[in-house]
Amino acid sequence: MRILSSLAAAAAIAALAASAGAADYKPEYKVSTVLGTPFPWGVAAEKWAEIVKEKSGGKINLKVYANAQLVQGDQTKEFTALRQGIIDMALGSTINWSPQVVELNLFSLPFLMPDHKAMDALTRGTVEAKLFDAIRDKGAEPIGWAENGFRQVTNSKHEIKTPDDLKGLKIRVVGSPLYNDIFTALGANPTQMSWADAKPALTTKAVDGQENPLTVIQIAKIETVGQTFLTRWDYVADPLIFAINPRVWKSFSAADQKLLKDAAAEAGMVGIKASRDGDDAAAKHLVSAGVKITTLTAEQRAKFVAATRGVYADWSKKIGPELVKMAEGAIAKR
Ligand code: X2X
16 A cells, blocks of 8 residues: 555656646747748748657647748848747748858858858858857857758849849849848849848839749749849858757757757758759749749859959958858868
């Protein structure tokens, strides 16, 4: 009898402890992202939520809020909202977080990364460690990578083969001032606006063009708003970063932190594959939808590189010459 009741007491204590652990956790963690499924962002974010739910036995419940809706569509405020705890977690582009974390402009240095292997060289090892330290310093816990992809330029006016073809074109650009500098150096007329405002601006022809990865261009059906000229120039690429508010991060047990990190690695791989495999498929689809795709020759591309060297040099100073050197070294060794 005594053994039985002490067993029952032990079971009751164990049950209490388990429910106390779970009770520390929120019923739902809000995950912010700019683009939902079927964009590679949404694919990665939803996969993350799915794996975390399954591996935690339903204890950790992530809910993805797309279209930057948790920051009223203003994607350049996402990092600040994450730091403040207005959102718990995010899968965000390095471009959208660069106003707060200047080092993330690294990926936007024009023509720094020649290929996917170059990108991979920056999202691991010493460069990754430096970037993650910079993010941590600014108040968020980075735990993994996914990918938006190499960005191409579209417009409604004419084919772009030389920097001269960009002259006078009004181009919608994203949140970092570095993009204003790139397009100004190329003779275009850049105007910064959120993704939420971009499509209406393209529809009304308030702007002539924009730049985004092929998967985004295709899934958003940008050809339907007159964007029928596309140049593949791979001038920059943006990875996506999984990050968590520091207080939320600390509220998880070490085992659950590992679970979240491992799940982000797995989901990130799925997202990266969706972006990389999606590019050529998107290009085919766009051609059949009537888009003229121009792929630059090495010689043509060199003219764009030359025209943006000054911007590269200026922004290397802002990003940190040491970090840029480290990145160039990692790319050379890839
Ligand atoms: O706004 C964009 O162009 C997008 C969707 O690519 C980003 O959020 C960086």
